[in-house]
Amino acid sequence: MRGALGGPRVLLRRLREVMAEPVSAQDRLDKVVVLIAANMVAEVCSVYVLRVDGTLELYATEGLKREAVHETVLKADEGLVGLVASEANPINLSDAQNHPAFSFRPETGEEIYHSFLGVPVLRAGNTLGVLVVQNRARRTYTEEEEEALQTTAMVLAEMIASGELSSLARPGAEPVARHTIHVTGTSLSDGIALGHVVLHEPRVVITNVIADDVPRELKRLDAAIATLRADLDRMVEHRDVADGGEHRDVLEAYRMFSYDQGWLHRISEAVSTGLTAEAGAERVQSDTRARMLRASDPYLRDRLHDLDDLANRLMRVLMGQDHAPGKEQLPDNAIVVARSMGPAALLDYDRKKLRGLILEEGGPTSHVSIVARALGIPAVGEITNATGLVEPGDAVIVDGSTGHVHMRPPQDIEAAYGERVKLRARRQAQYRALRDQPCITKDGQKIALMINAGLTIDLPHLDETGAAGIGLFRTELQFMVADTLPRTGEQLALYRTVLDAADKRPVTFRTLDIGGDKVLPYMRNFEEENPALGWRAIRLGLDRPGLLRSQVRALLRAAGGRELRLMFPMIAMVEEFDKAKSLVEVELTHLRRHGHALPERVHIGTMLEVPSLLFQLDELLERVDFLSVGSNDLMQFLYAADRGNVRVSQRFDPLSAPVLRALKDIADKARKHGKPVALCGELASQPIGALALAIIGYRSLSLSPSAVGPVKALLLDLDCKKGEATILPCLEQPVGSVSIRHKLESFAAAEGLQL
Numbered sequence: 001m002r003g004a005l006g007g008p009r010v011l012l013r014r015l016r017e018v019m020a021e022p023v024s025a026q027d028r029l030d031k032v033v034v035l036i037a038a039n040m041v042a043e044v045c046s047v048y049v050l051r052v053d054g055t056l057e058l059y060a061t062e063g064l065k066r067e068a069v070h071e072t073v074l075k076a077d078e079g080l081v082g083l084v085a086s087e088a089n090p091i092n093l094s095d096a097q098n099h100p101a102f103s104f105r106p107e108t109g110e111e112i113y114h115s116f117l118g119v120p121v122l123r124a125g126n127t128l129g130v131l132v133v134q135n136r137a138r139r140t141y142t143e144e145e146e147e148a149l150q151t152t153a154m155v156l157a158e159m160i161a162s163g164e165l166s167s168l169a170r171p172g173a174e175p176v177a178r179h180t181i182h183v184t185g186t187s188l189s190d191g192i193a194l195g196h197v198v199l200h201e202p203r204v205v206i207t208n209v210i211a212d213d214v215p216r217e218l219k220r221l222d223a224a225i226a227t228l229r230a231d232l233d234r235m236v237e238h239r240d241v242a243d244g245g246e247h248r249d250v251l252e253a254y255r256m257f258s259y260d261q262g263w264l265h266r267i268s269e270a271v272s273t274g275l276t277a278e279a280g281a282e283r284v285q286s287d288t289r290a291r292m293l294r295a296s297d298p299y300l301r302d303r304l305h306d307l308d309d310l311a312n313r314l315m316r317v318l319m320g321q322d323h324a325p326g327k328e329q330l331p332d333n334a335i336v337v338a339r340s341m342g343p344a345a346l347l348d349y350d351r352k353k354l355r356g357l358i359l360e361e362g363g364p365t366s367h368v369s370i371v372a373r374a375l376g377i378p379a380v381g382e383i384t385n386a387t388g389l390v391e392p393g394d395a396v397i398v399d400g401s402t403g404h405v406h407m408r409p410p411q412d413i414e415a416a417y418g419e420r421v422k423l424r425a426r427r428q429a430q431y432r433a434l435r436d437q438p439c440i441t442k443d444g445q446k447i448a449l450m451i452n453a454g455l456t457i458d459l460p461h462l463d464e465t466g467a468a469g470i471g472l473f474r475t476e477l478q479f480m481v482a483d484t485l486p487r488t489g490e491q492l493a494l495y496r497t498v499l500d501a502a503d504k505r506p507v508t509f510r511t512l513d514i515g516g517d518k519v520l521p522y523m524r525n526f527e528e529e530n531p532a533l534g535w536r537a538i539r540l541g542l543d544r545p546g547l548l549r550s551q552v553r554a555l556l557r558a559a560g561g562r563e564l565r566l567m568f569p570m571i572a573m574v575e576e577f578d579k580a581k582s583l584v585e586v587e588l589t590h591l592r593r594h595g596h597a598l599p600e601r602v603h604i605g606t607m608l609e610v611p612s613l614l615f616q617l618d619e620l621l622e623r624v625d626f627l628s629v630g631s632n633d634l635m636q637f638l639y640a641a642d643r644g645n646v647r648v649s650q651r652f653d654p655l656s657a658p659v660l661r662a663l664k665d666i667a668d669k670a671r672k673h674g675k676p677v678a679l680c681g682e683l684a685s686q687p688i689g690a691l692a693l694a695i696i697g698y699r700s701l702s703l704s705p706s707a708v709g710p711v712k713a714l715l716l717d718l719d720c721k722k723g724e725a726t727i728l729p730c731l732e733q734p735v736g737s738v739s740i741r742h743k744l745e746s747f748a749a750a751e752g753l754q755l
């Protein structure tokens, strides 16, 4: 390197000594800038630290006026320093003062310096500050010098991230690293959890950043790359399930990137400047992450994700760490933070210690969210760079009801949430006390409260809630959380386990409801303009009956000697029901012929989710043994509002005259035909929804397990007759506003019902 005293390796060695000295944070920083300036033959070396208020404060300088330290504060986008921070990219200029972004701060006395090299101080892709060198002469810093400065910035990143500099900050202007962060994502699973961060894929903690022997580090790097490639080859060939069961194309992408010359070159270059092999990999990973956070093109972002993962794998090989994170050392209140995660991986955590989940990706319908809900763990998704914003062991609060996440919360927030958790626990205890009490309203109406389920982990909820049975067993969940299509034997085993667990309590199995947003990763998906209106559920089942038939067979066999209740999703015309029912009869005949034990009785019903059925109710009710209203889908079709699109899904109130009139009509007609009707959509899980449903005549509701307590507490205090007298007239008369919600609320308030 031109003019440098001893080059970057000597600098790094000296920095290591300074880091170990027992001096104050300011003294250490001052020594660091002197060393860098001397080593790079620069007249100026300055460190700017990014603060919580988004500004950049000068923390140390060699060359600029000392009085400016802690006084000069730049706005986020101010000057070249601001540009380096916001773009997370180095800027290297021989004539900085002619750059349009140059801004002049007289207190620093920097007007005499022409050349400028600034690099971001990055950690896990987050900008923590900016490191700058300047020279009077118009010179261009070489690529090697730029590289060396970036390597040096890594050492500073460690220092800032350790929290050492916080003692130098004014209140409200602390370094952004290690500070409180409050972000809002998408709520995936309800509840509140306070705990400590566990990174699902732990960042490899690099203890040795500075190389003693660079040629040896380069050899270690080569050997590790060879091992990494061999591991990936083996995994692509065998699809190693122990490795989290990643999909083949993901592994193929990793394998391809492990040959990427640009990536390898960047790591070798970082190592050549004096880093250990693992620190070199980490530096390149941090740059990759910084680019990833700024990439808007989803394809590019995915590729950068792959490179990020690959760097992790490489670091693990170098540090001799097993790929799988050590789940055995889970803290008692573990909040798992991950970029994304499969459902099986979540189930691997010790349930007793797992308190919450934060994901960078993952929407409410993702499979891991389904499992989080089944486990009753609060979860929040779509938190950008969550894994980069926290360190293992950090305190964190997950509020699954609002989507808020507080990282390293201040005491008052922690105390407020602590109170809320206690309140919830007290309420839970009250609900538990009601567990064995039958659900009968004040005026003697018996209302069956069932639960919705779909996985074996849901089954303990039956006893915990004291539910009357399972009103909706979503069979597709077993398919959605599996890596490969579950065989008939596996389906049979699950259905038997469910019936055994339910014992005498009824279970209503719904046949596969796939398609739409419920995609199976191992099945070919068809691109559809409107998947919710597309080839899904029973439509798919009737057109390609193989899968449906084998499922029906598994259900019939599982229920040998007992009662079986099954229903079909998304029926839109009575003929579809007839066809689906005849398919069950064919399977029954087949099993009878082969001498299998048959169910004692088979009740065949249908979900009511498509509005066309509202106008075929008489014909339908003549055919079915029972009906179950799927209010989630019925609502989206009635109001033509996609249930997964928050812009429109909350635009219409389900507690409105048109919906309640339709629902009441269904209940009235079912009663007339002597056929049982239940409602199993989300509406029944909200106390106010359950109140409305009880008033319009529903006597069977299927709820999320966590809703059984609150709904039962409300119904026990309800006088249905009074409710009818108050609410039904609103449905019969022309209404000014279609929403009936406020009427229900004032009725509940007058009656002392807790919504």
Ligand code: PEP
Binding pocket: 472, 474, 513, 609, 629, 630, 631, 632, 633, 634, 680, 681, 682
């Ligand atoms: C519904 O549509 O209301 C329902 C219960 O089915 P799912 O939510 O599984 O689509």
Ligand code: MG
Binding pocket: 569, 609, 630, 632, 633
């Ligand atoms: Mg549905």
